[in-house]
Amino acid sequence: MTRDFAFSSSVEANFDGLVGPTHNYAGLSFGNVASTSNATAISNPKSAALQGLTKMKALHDMGFVQGVLPPHERPHIKTLRDVFGFTGTDGEILAKAWQANPNFVLASSSASPMWTANAATVSPSGDTADGKVHFTPANLCAMFHRSIEHDVTGRALAATFPDTHHFTHHPALPSVAHLGDEGAANHTRFCDDYGNAGVEFFVFGRYAFQGGHTQPGRYPARQTYEAGSAIARHHRLSDNRVVHAQQNPHLIDAGVFHNDVISVGNANTLFHYQDAFVDTPAVLNELHHKLTGIADFTSIEVPRDRVPLDDVIKSYLFNSQLLRLPENGDMMLVLPTEAEETISVRDYVYDLIGKGNTPIKQVKFFDLRQSMQNGGGPACLRLRVALTKAELAATNPKTLLDNDGFTRLTNWVNRHYRDHLTANDFRDPQLLIEVRTALDKLTQLLNLGPIYDFQRD
Numbered sequence: 001m002t003r004d005f006a007f008s009s010s011v012e013a014n015f016d017g018l019v020g021p022t023h024n025y026a027g028l029s030f031g032n033v034a035s036t037s038n039a040t041a042i043s044n045p046k047s048a049a050l051q052g053l054t055k056m057k058a059l060h061d062m063g064f065v066q067g068v069l070p071p072h073e074r075p076h077i078k079t080l081r082d083v084f085g086f087t088g089t090d091g092e093i094l095a096k097a098w099q100a101n102p103n104f105v106l107a108s109s110s111a112s113p114m115w116t117a118n119a120a121t122v123s124p125s126g127d128t129a130d131g132k133v134h135f136t137p138a139n140l141c142a143m144f145h146r147s148i149e150h151d152v153t154g155r156a157l158a159a160t161f162p163d164t165h166h167f168t169h170h171p172a173l174p175s176v177a178h179l180g181d182e183g184a185a186n187h188t189r190f191c192d193d194y195g196n197a198g199v200e201f202f203v204f205g206r207y208a209f210q211g212g213h214t215q216p217g218r219y220p221a222r223q224t225y226e227a228g229s230a231i232a233r234h235h236r237l238s239d240n241r242v243v244h245a246q247q248n249p250h251l252i253d254a255g256v257f258h259n260d261v262i263s264v265g266n267a268n269t270l271f272h273y274q275d276a277f278v279d280t281p282a283v284l285n286e287l288h289h290k291l292t293g294i295a296d297f298t299s300i301e302v303p304r305d306r307v308p309l310d311d312v313i314k315s316y317l318f319n320s321q322l323l324r325l326p327e328n329g330d331m332m333l334v335l336p337t338e339a340e341e342t343i344s345v346r347d348y349v350y351d352l353i354g355k356g357n358t359p360i361k362q363v364k365f366f367d368l369r370q371s372m373q374n375g376g377g378p379a380c381l382r383l384r385v386a387l388t389k390a391e392l393a394a395t396n397p398k399t400l401l402d403n404d405g406f407t408r409l410t411n412w413v414n415r416h417y418r419d420h421l422t423a424n425d426f427r428d429p430q431l432l433i434e435v436r437t438a439l440d441k442l443t444q445l446l447n448l449g450p451i452y453d454f455q456r457d
């Protein structure tokens with residue numbers, strides 16, 4: 001197929017989460033090996049945010065549309081007050097909560113909204129019955145510290161995509177285990193041109209309303225089938241262009257807590273591990289079948305005996321960004337440096353590129369160690385939003401980064417962020433004041449309006 005991708009009327013924009021000023025390692029995510037093994041490590045929020053910005057800038061410079069989503073207010077005093085019941089001034093609330101149980105404060109202080117692959121599920125207008133882009137913030141109810149994200153995430157998305165002629169914002173699904181939803185980390189879309197109808201692929205860990213199915217035994221299956229199917233209905237997707245697949249429960253038990261740790265897809269390509277799903281051949285068949293006449297579907301399977309599962313998890317091979325280069329339509333993998341340092345993975349990737357017989361022709365590595373130590377690689381850090389030209393023009397322009405935007409955000413980080421944070425620092429009300437000062441400024445830089453609770457109370 002010969003096409004000039006540069007003149008396509010639609011794009012896939014990547015909205016990365018700007019790492020928040022309280023980025024820290026608290027070991028909060030059971031089943032996420034990096035998070036639990038780095039609990040109590042000292043974090044460097046400044047360097048974490050700059051690592052993220054470096055990746056965003058590099059992709060912008062390569063011609064991709066790069067957006068940004070803001071961090072959240074942490075420690076989240078509203079949670080300590082309204083959920084746990086502590087009273088008094090902000091300083092008193094922090095002190096009382098810490099005394100009752102330091103974990104209350106730590107679970108209210110994570111910078112986890114940085115992983116915007118978990119912010120929402122997004123259905124592009126080519127897929128939806130009403131021709132609008134639909135957003136559903138993820139309830140993230142499997143982990144307490146993430147379950148407090150969706151209100152502010154919803155406000156940030158509405159401030160980024162404000163035009164109701166083009167964008168529809170749904171509330172998060174109810175926060176109960178039956179409807180556990182982790183957003184785009186378990187959602188992929190296949191298509192030809194980003195503006196045309198595609199096939200949406202929802203991956204889940206377990207069924208909540210039907211017995212008799214296999215599920216993991218050791219670690220939680222965060223996403224349910226029922227959550228994905230409810231979102232597909234809310235987003236007005238056609239059944240002929242939706243595929244639901246169960247993730248292999250043995251992989252979840254080995255530490256693959258989201259589908260984006262074991263597969264990545266974009267445009268006409270799915271890059272996945274052997275046995276990523278329950279009955280992988282049947283899943284591939286359904287994708288092939290539903291994509292007939294829509295896109296020339298290709299799947300690339302990485303065999304277990306080529307790359308051991310432990311190396312997949314350690315290196316985050318599949319937590320890559322799979323990007324279609326604007327100039328010629330070739331695909332590029334964006335990987336963390338850990339992938340280059342893991343010999344089996346490095347050899348595999350260079351072989352893949354070298355052979356040249358798949359759509360993936362390029363690879364780039366980025367140092368994202370601060371995020372990686374909490375289990376967040378390149379793919380976790382971005383939310384993809386396919387947009388037509390008209391939708392892109394209706395997007396809040398301050399959230400779409402150009403050279404000046406990068407300079408402003410880099411200066412903002414350098415001015416407001418600490419370079420060293422441990423658990424004890426969250427007891428200090430001064431940190432909260434620093435965070436609020438920084439975020440107040442950020443809402444002006446990105447023209448978001450008062451999205452934070454401290455700006456609204």
Ligand SMILES: NCCC[C@H](NC(=O)CCC(=O)O)C(=O)O
Pocket residue numbers: 024025026027028029032035036110112115117118143146185258374375376377380
């Ligand atoms: N998509 C990647 C998400 C990583 C995230 N880690 C965390 O929340 C770790 C936070 C801590 O342990 O401090 C999670 O597991 O949901």
